[in-house]
Amino acid sequence: MRPNEFQSFDFAFNHAVIGMALVSFDGTFLKWNSALSTLLGYDHNELLTPSPSVRTLLDQIHEIAELGTPSSMNIHPHRFQQDYFQPTGHLLSLEVSVSIISDGNGAPLYYFTQFENKTMIRQMETQLQDAENSLLEKENSFLQLLEGLPLTVVITANGIVQYANSAGLQLIHAESLDQVLGISTTNIVDLSNYAILQERRERYFSGNTIGSVCYLINCLNGQQKYVDGFTLPITFNGNGAFIGIFKDISQQMLEDERLIQSEKLSTAGQLAAGIAHEIRNPLTAINGFMKLIRSSERMNDKYFFIIESELKRIEFIVNELLVLSKPQTTHVSKPVDLLSLLEQVTTLMNGQAALKNLKILPVCADQSIWINGEAYQLKQVFINLLKNAMEAMNSGGNIYIHVLTNESETRISVQDEGCGMTEEQIKALGKPFYTTKETGTGLGFMITQNIVHNHGGSITVESIPEQGTTFTVIIPTILEPEETVM
Ligand code: ADP
Ligand code: MG
Secondary structure (H helix, E strand, O other): OOHHHHHHHHHHHHHOOOEEEEEOOOOOEEEEOHHHHHHHOOOHHHHHOOOHHHHHHHHHHHHHHOOOOHHHHHHOOEEEEEEEEOOOOOEEEEEEEEEEEEOOOOOEEEEEEEEEEOHHHHHHHHHHHHHHHHHHHHHHHHHHHHHHOOOEEEEEEOOEEEEEOHHHHHHOOOOOHHHOOOOEHHHOEOHHHHHHHHHHHHHHHOOOOOOEEEEEEEOOOOOEEEEEEEEEEEEEOOEEEEEEEEEEOHHHHHHHHHHHHHHHHHHHHHHHHHHHHHHHHHHHHHHHHHHHHHHOOOOOHHHHHHHHHHHHHHHHHHHHHHHHOOOOOOOOOEEEEHHHHHHHHHHHHHHHHHHOOEEEEEEOOOOOOEEEEOHHHHHHHHHHHHHHHHHHOOOOEEEEEEEEEOOOEEEEEEEOOOOOOOHHHHHHOOOOOOOOOOOOOOOHHHHHHHHHHHOOOEEEEEEEOOOEEEEEEEEEOEOOOOOOOO
16 A cells, blocks of 8 residues: 555544454554444543453454455455443453464465454344244244144135145045145136136225135046135235135035925925816817817818917926926026016916915016026026915915016015914925925925025015914015027
């Protein structure tokens, strides 16, 4: 260094906020600034005879410097961390960097050292580490808790499985976690449910809650199961993820289906009498015309027309009967024309009503009404309500069907003039197997209610003993679809 360079070095050295010192190769301070004496906790001159803890620092500098060569250390100073106790007993965490100063000819002169106080940073690092450890601990006990749950728990991130508890592995017939880690949810959820999966993702990303869901899933052994549950956003391993908690409802679905099935069969059986009555009339007509045709010289178109229309009527009634005994395993919602559905149901029930000297009187809206649902199931709702109404009336009378609609919902009431119900009977309505009839199943209303709820609707009842009962089905309406499907 030239003399004026020395002067500016001295100035910078003395006034630096970082502790600095020149140290001889035998480990004594040659020159140090006030930032260093303050940092180490001494008066400036006290560093002439270093205390044992300062001595340790100096020894450490020497030891570290021996590891490098002067030329390498000029480019990359060596650094080390050292805990240091000030004379007051206060513990500091120091970072010391050591380089070698050489003369103009490259001969090493002394060590140039800088001391930085990293105590605060170290403390913060320790606190962070502690927090991370306790988070990990919490995550571990959380996972242990999930492991013990009898419900299926899966954690996914970006649609990829990150975790599944043992109930989950059992559910999809996996032998170990490895078999499911890293696989996509689209490999588990059945293709037919992708739209639901997609819709839920979109709902989440547009800031809405995602709530509960029912999926059809494919197990690893090829078996299919229905699961019901919900998903929530969580943080897992420090990243955004979803936790899903699911219950296997396959068995329950099967039982519900069986129940609906048994009720349908019993409905069909009881309807048989009415149907037989309805079919007998056209059959008699056909029989008569056949005899006429046989005896007449030439074929008469009018006879054929009548025979054809009577046959159509038989076909219609038989088809309706078949619908009742057909299992509906796939529930597909479609726009349903409510008024024509009601017309079909009343046509079907008229025969049975006539046998009991009853009249079904529909009072319908003059505009068409569309609801989203499953036509077969909705028919079952009105068949059940009409059947109950008819069974409540033993000495003739009228059953009124009123349809009231607005933009969002439609109310369909079935009003009878029958025996009515007491408060207790109303309370018991909907409990499976509750019946006051000798040949009743006590399932009809429960199924009715179930179907209405599945269609997003509700059902209410008003009744006066000895006067009659009105059941009102309230169901959401939709706009008329562009293409008519029913
Ligand atoms: P079921 O018709 O086989 O008895 P439901 O579930 O259809 O079973 O009806 C349960 C009970 O509710 C009936 O047994 C009857 O006591 C009562 N109930 C239902 N509808 C009516 C009605 N319209 N009038 C009077 N009682 C009714
Ligand atoms: Mg019934």
